[in-house]
Amino acid sequence: MGFRAAVITFPGSNCDRDMAVALEAVSGTPALRIWHGDADLPEGLDLIALPGGFSYGDYLRSGAMAAQSPIMRAVVAAAARGVPVLGVCNGFQVLTEARLLPGALLRNAAQRFICRTVSLTVETTDSLFTSAYRAGETIRIPVAHHDGNYYADAATLDALEGEGRIAFRYAEEVNGSARGIAGVLSANRRILGMMPHPERAIEPAAHPALGGADGRRLFESVLAALASA
């Protein structure tokens, strides 16, 4: 079975290769690489991944320009058909700017760029991205961002909590995110945006400071969901 994943590259993306490497390491199939100027996505995709980085230099707002790029119209259309979409870091910012996910990512509360491995709590296993985790489990995933402070109004936050759409929370204070939110799901649970980088944590590291393997099960969850579909 070939796993058809596409990684979108915007000018300024810098985690696209990491994402492609992670997808291939877990699935055994090379990911398709798509350029932001392309107007169309290949047919029959099993996953679209929006990587981290600083798309378009983060001009105007992080993710704002990328959200308007030609390929994002195709991503929005594919998402509407139910194709799973994963946005990590800048990819999460792009998903909120494209209004595929609610809320916005503000400048970190302490104004500093934060680059370290943090503890997350898995808040729901009811999604094709998180089914291989245990609910309530603490995992360690690296973060590297300046604008990761999740914001949404209280009614939206209440709705996200009520619908079990918070995928991950920070288990420690990181960036000032509302209610500690590190990752959110769309209403149909097929789009996940998260600031931490699971693609940087797919194999046991020689040193504890180097990633770890807790991100691997996110990709394994997607593969398992596909195999059982």
Add this chain to the structure above:
Amino acid sequence: MHVRVLVRLKPGVLDPQGRAVHHALEGLGFSGIADVRVGRLIELDLADGTDHATIRQMCEQLLANTVIESYTIEAPAAGGAD
């Protein structure tokens, strides 16, 4: 025609940049500063007669993120002031 769009963080949305500027001003010895908020000024040179609805659309679709920001449009009277 020349149009200015002022984009501001909505009240209640934390503004770390404003806070940093606030602290820096106090560090310079300025006192009596209650609050500082940092916004963005966007200047547009548009074809004469560009209608207000079009400028509003520019704001809604790109210039402002209305989840966190509000905007005001300053246009010449002929184009319809906001």
